[in-house]
Amino acid sequence: MCKVKVITGTSAAAEAAKLADVDVIAAYPITPQTTCVEKLAEFVANGELDAEFIKVESEHSAMSACIGASATGARTFTATASQGLALMHEMLFIAAGMRLPIVMMNANRALSAPINIWNDQQDSISQRDTGWIQFYVEDNQETLDTILQAYRIGEHEDVLLPVMVNLDGFILTHTVEPVTIPSEENAKAFVGVYEPKHAYLDPDRPITQGCVGVPECYMETRYAVEKAMENAKKVIKEIHDEFAEKFKRSYGNGLIEEYNMENADTVIVAMGSVCGTIKEVIDRLKEKGKEVGLLRVRCYRPFPAEDIAKALKDAENIAVLDKNISLGINKGALYLDLASTVRDKKVVNYIVGLGGRDIRIEDIEKIISHVEVAKDGETAWIGLKE
Amino acid sequence: MQFPREEYFAPGHRGCAGCGAAIVARLVLKAAGKDTICTNATGCLEVMTTPYPETAWRVPWIHTAFENSAAVASGVESAIKALRRKRGKFNKKINVIAFGGDGGTADIGFQALSGAMERGHDIVYIMYDNEAYMNTGVQRSGSTPLMAATTTSPAGSKIRGEDRPKKDMPLIMAAHGIPYVATACISYPEDFMNKVKKACEIEGPAYIQVLQPCTTGWGYPAEKTIEIGRLAVETGIWPLYEIENGEFRLTYKPAKRKPIKEYIRMQKRYRHLTDEDIERLQKYIDERCRELGL
Ligand SMILES: Cc1ncc(C[n+]2csc(CCOP(=O)(O)OP(=O)(O)O)c2C)c(N)n1
Ligand code: SF4
Numbered sequence A: 001m002c003k004v005k006v007i008t009g010t011s012a013a014a015e016a017a018k019l020a021d022v023d024v025i026a027a028y029p030i031t032p033q034t035t036c037v038e039k040l041a042e043f044v045a046n047g048e049l050d051a052e053f054i055k056v057e058s059e060h061s062a063m064s065a066c067i068g069a070s071a072t073g074a075r076t077f078t079a080t081a082s083q084g085l086a087l088m089h090e091m092l093f094i095a096a097g098m099r100l101p102i103v104m105m106n107a108n109r110a111l112s113a114p115i116n117i118w119n120d121q122q123d124s125i126s127q128r129d130t131g132w133i134q135f136y137v138e139d140n141q142e143t144l145d146t147i148l149q150a151y152r153i154g155e156h157e158d159v160l161l162p163v164m165v166n167l168d169g170f171i172l173t174h175t176v177e178p179v180t181i182p183s184e185e186n187a188k189a190f191v192g193v194y195e196p197k198h199a200y201l202d203p204d205r206p207i208t209q210g211c212v213g214v215p216e217c218y219m220e221t222r223y224a225v226e227k228a229m230e231n232a233k234k235v236i237k238e239i240h241d242e243f244a245e246k247f248k249r250s251y252g253n254g255l256i257e258e259y260n261m262e263n264a265d266t267v268i269v270a271m272g273s274v275c276g277t278i279k280e281v282i283d284r285l286k287e288k289g290k291e292v293g294l295l296r297v298r299c300y301r302p303f304p305a306e307d308i309a310k311a312l313k314d315a316e317n318i319a320v321l322d323k324n325i326s327l328g329i330n331k332g333a334l335y336l337d338l339a340s341t342v343r344d345k346k347v348v349n350y351i352v353g354l355g356g357r358d359i360r361i362e363d364i365e366k367i368i369s370h371v372e373v374a375k376d377g378e379t380a381w382i383g384l385k386e
Numbered sequence B: 001m002q003f004p005r006e007e008y009f010a011p012g013h014r015g016c017a018g019c020g021a022a023i024v025a026r027l028v029l030k031a032a033g034k035d036t037i038c039t040n041a042t043g044c045l046e047v048m049t050t051p052y053p054e055t056a057w058r059v060p061w062i063h064t065a066f067e068n069s070a071a072v073a074s075g076v077e078s079a080i081k082a083l084r085r086k087r088g089k090f091n092k093k094i095n096v097i098a099f100g101g102d103g104g105t106a107d108i109g110f111q112a113l114s115g116a117m118e119r120g121h122d123i124v125y126i127m128y129d130n131e132a133y134m135n136t137g138v139q140r141s142g143s144t145p146l147m148a149a150t151t152t153s154p155a156g157s158k159i160r161g162e163d164r165p166k167k168d169m170p171l172i173m174a175a176h177g178i179p180y181v182a183t184a185c186i187s188y189p190e191d192f193m194n195k196v197k198k199a200c201e202i203e204g205p206a207y208i209q210v211l212q213p214c215t216t217g218w219g220y221p222a223e224k225t226i227e228i229g230r231l232a233v234e235t236g237i238w239p240l241y242e243i244e245n246g247e248f249r250l251t252y253k254p255a256k257r258k259p260i261k262e263y264i265r266m267q268k269r270y271r272h273l274t275d276e277d278i279e280r281l282q283k284y285i286d287e288r289c290r291e292l293g294l
Helices: A007-020 A034-046 A060-072 A082-097 A142-154 A184-191 A218-247 A274-287 A305-311 A333-339 A363-372 B020-032 B044-049 B067-086 B103-108 B110-119 B171-176 B189-201 B222-236 B261-264 B275-292
Strands: A001-009 A022-024 A051-052 A076-080 A101-106 A133-136 A163-168 A177-179 A255-261 A266-268 A292-297 A299-301 A317-322 A348-349 A379-383 B034-038 B061-063 B095-101 B126-130 B179-185 B206-211 B241-244 B247-250
Touching: A001 A007, A007 A034, A007 A076, A007 A101, A007 A142, A007 A163, A007 A177, A007 A184, A022 A034, A022 A060, A022 B067, A034 A076, A034 A163, A051 B067, A060 A076, A060 A082, A060 B067, A060 B110, A076 A082, A082 A101, A133 A142, A133 A218, A142 A163, A142 A177, A142 A184, A142 A218, A142 A348, A142 B247, A163 A317, A184 A218, A184 B020, A218 A299, A255 A274, A255 A305, A255 B241, A266 A274, A266 A363, A266 B206, A274 A292, A274 A363, A292 A305, A317 A333, A317 A363, A333 A348, A333 A363, A348 A363, B020 B044, B020 B095, B020 B189, B034 B067, B044 B095, B067 B095, B067 B110, B095 B103, B103 B110, B103 B126, B110 B126, B126 B189, B171 B179, B171 B206, B171 B222, B171 B241, B179 B189, B179 B222, B189 B206, B189 B241, B206 B222, B222 B261, B261 B275
Parallel strands: A022 A051, A022 A076, A076 A101, A101 A163, A133 A163, A266 A292, A266 A317, A317 A348, A348 A379, B034 B061, B034 B095, B095 B126, B126 B206, B179 B206
Antiparallel strands: A001 A177, A133 A299, A255 A292, B179 B241, B241 B247
């Protein structure tokens, strides 16, 4: 039987890793992720989860150990945030290039300097080219559900890529919400057991992994990851639908979620927990007879360009919210990706919520009225002090 | 000791003629045997053995990055434990052996190594010590000996090569309280293989630092690799010992120590040294040997 617990986002992530019956966890504490690994350590200490918990000395080693364990055929989990994710950067490329389906929870947090423990999404956005599948969830329930799906997606033989599930620091990591926790039996039936066929270290079948990629072969390996990303789009939808059918919870089509898009000329495009606030504003406006839509990008890598273009085909004013900034071009990453997908429409970029700056109902309302009169390609920083 | 006939390190790698690193790998695998999984740091050993689609490794082997051979090995060892317990896999003893060069061990990989040793993983860490960063073209490392010239510690009119003494990694490892630490040299294969065997058998972390002469970085003719290694030991520059559960024991004692001049004069990395410089170095080595009872 499933049960409902009122828990934080980090606990939801830990519950998911437990339900996936992970074999090896290697993690290092960092705010606002820490409570996730503490919870997992507790599960292992209590015998609720049979796993090796490697108390590594850094995030670089956490990812290295996950790579070693995954390459030996184990199901692995880690969690981090911000500086920890940045410290893993080198190893993120390697995990993807070696096609290891590691699953990681990242608690989105701003990067130093100045040091800031609060939420934005610069940390994971900066890892967008590493070859990791990236999800941005809206609430704690979705955190749990997405991590369960992540194992299926990453381990799928048409994909074989690591998956990062991002949840907004503090906003989700430290806020309690009711979360439905599937029974162990149902979760197990959905996630299954990891039986790698492609590559694992075993003396009875010696293979060499991580060899020198000479110019004659390197490009092909990069292309293979790109192909896997492309395949992942289909796999993500299929596994999302299977999950929805079994557990009666769904998130758009798995890649994107549309909210009130039917009659909306103005559409906001955003990722993560801010979408909850946006939905609230949309509902209020609807009562006043104004139709505004939300396009929530749930999966950011692979980038669901076709789904996005289709969803936006009738939109006139598109406001893209970015909790990150690519310095030197004054644009956020989601805007840049979207602008290259939707070329014949007015798209305006809003830089919001950096370093935990609150995004209020009024800010969203301001964006909606601004985008209707703004010029295509403009960037506005919302809430910036003059 | 009977040397096993089996070769798990295949011939045909891309190392320089006379490369001591290849000898390290060959001897380690002979001693450890088939049921072994290796991790390898970026460096000469990795690059010369695995240019795709070729490999010199007949046991499972993994390389990921420069500074994390020990951390990757921690993951491998933990996965073996978990999968054995939970799913009955790996149903026999498997040696997990991590290789790292001196740079990948004493410098950039030091943190990962220290962490893995302190956590008590059942792994054998082999530092193949060629006393510089060879793969990137002979730059100094924390393990480069005093006065050796490298491209980043060149001998000039003001500075006489490397100005800092070699970092004492074996003692630092011993201070971690691990059950087995040893030094070895490829020129004493029996001693080396015995130590690898012991390290594999002992439960918990083991660290072996093996001196590996490098033709290219040290500057000597390819056929002299074994001879140079032997001289390093016979002069007392490279003492052979083991520290088992805190007990220090010399495993080889030269009947009469040779003067270091013989060793120094064979290598280009020391060619800038004057007789007085060598005299100073000799005093330094004498002092160290006295401490060890050599
Ligand atoms: C993070 C990082 N920094 C630098 C390098 C470049 N690099 C590759 S191998 C190497 C030196 C290796 O030296 P050592 O560990 O002594 O092994 P050797 O090549 O002598 O066998 C360096 C500096 C790298 N690969 N990764
Ligand atoms: S440079 Fe030295 S260590 Fe590297 S392959 Fe050549 S001889 Fe071996």
